Amino acid sequence: MTTSLAEENYLKIIYRLSETNPNEISTNAVSEMTQTKAASVSDMLRKLSEKGWVNYQKYQGVRLTDEGQKIALSIVRKHRLWEVFLVEKMRFNWDEVHEIAEQLEHIESDELINKLDAFLGFPKVDPHGDPIPNKDGILPDLGYQSLADCKPNTQCKLMGVAQDSTVFLQLLTKLELSLGAKLTILEINSFDRSIYISIEGKNPVFISHEVAKNILVKI
Amino acid sequence: MTTSLAEENYLKIIYRLSETNPNEISTNAVSEMTQTKAASVSDMLRKLSEKGWVNYQKYQGVRLTDEGQKIALSIVRKHRLWEVFLVEKMRFNWDEVHEIAEQLEHIESDELINKLDAFLGFPKVDPHGDPIPNKDGILPDLGYQSLADCKPNTQCKLMGVAQDSTVFLQLLTKLELSLGAKLTILEINSFDRSIYISIEGKNPVFISHEVAKNILVKI
DNA sequence: ATATTTTTTTAGACTTGTCTAAATTTTTAT
DNA sequence: ATAAAAATTTAGACAAGTCTAAAAAAATAT
Numbered sequence: 001m002t003t004s005l006a007e008e009n010y011l012k013i014i015y016r017l018s019e020t021n022p023n024e025i026s027t028n029a030v031s032e033m034t035q036t037k038a039a040s041v042s043d044m045l046r047k048l049s050e051k052g053w054v055n056y057q058k059y060q061g062v063r064l065t066d067e068g069q070k071i072a073l074s075i076v077r078k079h080r081l082w083e084v085f086l087v088e089k090m091r092f093n094w095d096e097v098h099e100i101a102e103q104l105e106h107i108e109s110d111e112l113i114n115k116l117d118a119f120l121g122f123p124k125v126d127p128h129g130d131p132i133p134n135k136d137g138i139l140p141d142l143g144y145q146s147l148a149d150c151k152p153n154t155q156c157k158l159m160g161v162a163q164d165s166t167v168f169l170q171l172l173t174k175l176e177l178s179l180g181a182k183l184t185i186l187e188i189n190s191f192d193r194s195i196y197i198s199i200e201g202k203n204p205v206f207i208s209h210e211v212a213k214n215i216l217v218k219i
Numbered sequence: 220m221t222t223s224l225a226e227e228n229y230l231k232i233i234y235r236l237s238e239t240n241p242n243e244i245s246t247n248a249v250s251e252m253t254q255t256k257a258a259s260v261s262d263m264l265r266k267l268s269e270k271g272w273v274n275y276q277k278y279q280g281v282r283l284t285d286e287g288q289k290i291a292l293s294i295v296r297k298h299r300l301w302e303v304f305l306v307e308k309m310r311f312n313w314d315e316v317h318e319i320a321e322q323l324e325h326i327e328s329d330e331l332i333n334k335l336d337a338f339l340g341f342p343k344v345d346p347h348g349d350p351i352p353n354k355d356g357i358l359p360d361l362g363y364q365s366l367a368d369c370k371p372n373t374q375c376k377l378m379g380v381a382q383d384s385t386v387f388l389q390l391l392t393k394l395e396l397s398l399g400a401k402l403t404i405l406e407i408n409s410f411d412r413s414i415y416i417s418i419e420g421k422n423p424v425f426i427s428h429e430v431a432k433n434i435l436v437k438i
Numbered sequence: 439a440t441a442t443t444t445t446t447t448t449a450g451a452c453t454t455g456t457c458t459a460a461a462t463t464t465t466t467a468t
Numbered sequence: 469a470t471a472a473a474a475a476t477t478t479a480g481a482c483a484a485g486t487c488t489a490a491a492a493a494a495a496t497a498t
Contacts, residue, residue, distance in 0.1 A: 006455060027476055040456055042477050047454095059463060059476060090334045103326045109319050115309045225485060246446055259486055261447050266484095278446060278493060 001051065005106050008075050009034060010044055011053060012105070014064055015072035020179060022161070022169055024061030073137040078113050079105035080126035085116060087127040094127040110135075145219070147183070147195070148212040154185045156217035168214060176202045183217065220270065224325050227294050228253060229263055230272060231324070233283055234291035239398065241380070241388055243280030292356040297332050298324035299345035299352075304335060306346040313346040329354075364438070366402070366414070367431040373404045375436035387433060395421045402436065 003011070013033045017025045027045065031038040049056035053068030064072060082104040086097040107113075114135055117123075124140040125131055131139045144159045158181040161169070172178070182200035189195070193209035207215075222230070232252045236244045246264065250257040268275035272287030283291060301323040305316040326332075333354055336342075343359040344350055350358045363378045377400040380388070391397070401419035408414070412428035426434075 004454075028474095036455085037457065038476065039458080039478080044455080046477095086331070089338060090331060092330075092334070100326065100328050100331055103328075107319070107322050109322075111311075112305070112309060112319055115311070119308060223484075247444095255485090256487065257446065258448080258488080263485080265447095 003071060006044070007048065007051075007053075008071070008106060010041075010048060011064065011068055011072040012075045012079070014054065014062060015069065015076060018064060024063050026061045030062070070137055073133045073139075075105050077133040077135075077137070078107065080130060080132040081113060081116055081120065081123070083126045083128070084120050084123045084132075088120065097127065143218060144216040146213050147185075147197075147207075147215040147217050148193070148209055150185055150217065150219070152185050152188055154219060156183050156185075156219045157181070158183060158215060159218045160216040162214040162216055168211070171211065172215075175205050175207065177205075177207075177215070222290060225263070226267065226270075226272075227290070227325055229260075229267060230283065230287055230291040231294045231298070233273065233281060234288065234295060237283060243282050245280045249281070289356055292352045292358075294324050296352040296354075296356070297326070299349055300332060300335055300339065300342070302345045302347070303339050303342045303351070307339065316346065362437060363435040365432050366404075366416075366426075366434040366436050367412070367428055369404055369436065369438070371404050371407055373438060375402050375404075375438045376400070377402060377434060378437045379435040381433040381435055387430070390430065391434075394424050394426065396424075396426075396434070 010030065013030055014025050017029055017033065021029075027038050027041050030045070031041045034041065045054060045056045045062050048054045048062075048068070052065060053071060054062045054064055056062045079101045082101045083097045086092045086100060087094055092100075117135070122134075123132055124142065131142055133139050142159075146162065147156070147158075150156060158177060158179055160179070161172070176199060181202075184198045184200075185195060186198055186204060187196040193212075195207050195209070195212050196204060197207065198204040229249065232249060233244055236248055236252065240248075246257050246260050249264070250260045253260065264273060264275045264281050267273045267281075267287070271284060272290060273281045273283055275281045298320045301320045302316045305311045305319060306313055311319075336354070341353075342351055343361065350361055352358050361378070365381065366375070366377075369375060377396060377398055379398070380391070395418060400421075403417045403419075404414060405417055405423060406415040412431075413425055414428070414431050415423060415425050417423040
């Protein structure tokens with residue numbers, strides 16, 4: 001099945017919102033990002049759902065299906081590769097390329113985008129540091145590691161989470177652990193492998209090994 | 220004023236048809252090129268006319284205005300530059316690039332296309348030998364010269380005409396002189412500078428200096 | 439010169455994606 | 469627990485660009 005330009009934009013935006021919010025994405029959030037009225041978004045979500053690209057329950061927000069995510073990843077891949085092209089080859093500044101890439105991301109040719117990828121030397125991140133999915137939709141390993149694998153006194157930055165469950169993320173919120181937080185491992189308890197960490201600007205907290213396993217950091 | 224994708228395609232196609240047919244372009248000709256029904260074309264020509272991009276009289280065919288031609292030339296410039304990019308940088312074959320260029324030609328950014336032009340070394344022709352307009356919409360000098368400036372016994376090929384008037388072109392038709400014709404100058408009469416030329420596969424003919432001036436050839 | 443054929447236009451319908459206004463559901467605050 | 473507020477959906481309208489069917493104009497052939 002083919003995707004219209006509007007559909008591609010919706011899928012891409014739902015994907016982007018999902019990157020930082022692992023829960024269902026609200027109609028209003030999409031509305032704000034797409035700069036279209038919530039009423040129009042509502043309508044489109046229903047259509048995307050009928051096509052099997054999102055799971056959508058009225059009033060309950062939206063989430064990409066595997067197939068929807070595959071499409072979204074291909075758009076994101078194109079967007080980010082074109083951004084690299086614009087900065088590295090066309091000599092644009094990193095802050096001038098977004099709008100043009102928004103257009104280029106809809107060019108339909110797998111062969112072109114794979115040749116472009118090769119031409120650019122298979123970059124792993126775009127000019128803003130965002131990861132570029134490979135041709136199979138796999139995001140590159142950016143060297144993030146589980147907090148559970150870090151040694152005491154390590155300083156690191158919270159870059160992501162390894163699971164998206166609501167209970168897990170609500171726990172992180174309660175612990176005041178958010179993306180980008182600067183952490184220092186103060187102590188690892190050998191008894192249950194629980195960790196005592198300091199969070200820059202916040203109070204130090206205890207977290208279980210189970211939680212630490214699901215926190216991704218960059219040292 | 221901005222142009223929609225559909226409008227750009229119509230203007231481009233009218234331009235292309237005008238390249239080989241200097242008279243008004245018929246609704247049917249456009250219909251065939253755009254792969255849309257004549258009824259839809261009729262409607263669009265009326266709209267393009269209202270916007271001042273074409274001169275259009277019902278039942279009388281269509282012709283680009285200066286402003287319409289300017290838009291068309293910018294699309295053609297983009298199309299042909301992207302084709303060069305696809306062949307020279309992306310290593311596509313010359314027969315694989317048309318469809319992709321049809322998409323890329325609608326990317327809106329003068330800065331991008333001018334940077335691309337520079338990146339490619341300001342090419343004068345696309346991979347099919349078609350001339351690429353510069354940023355001011357001027358077509359490059361491909362070394363075509365007036366038949367009136369050629370010496371006796373010169374062999375050359377008819378590449379274009381310097382004027383599009385109906386009477387002139389009807390005369391050329393009558394003389395069996397068409398684009399691509401291979402000519403040999405047999406004799407130039409000093410009295411009135413009229414020329415006797417042989418046309419490959421046709422009968423030799425006499426043409427006046429006035430006519431010869433308006434015929435463009437490549438030696 | 440007129441009848442026939444071809445070309446072109448008009449009229450009305452349809453699709454996509456948007457909007458506004460009103461109705462409904464969910465969330466928040468008392 | 470209920471009222472008020474916020475978020476979301478439904479209903480109906482609109483613009484762009486297309487289509488089919490029918491009408492009108494132009495070109496062609498007798």
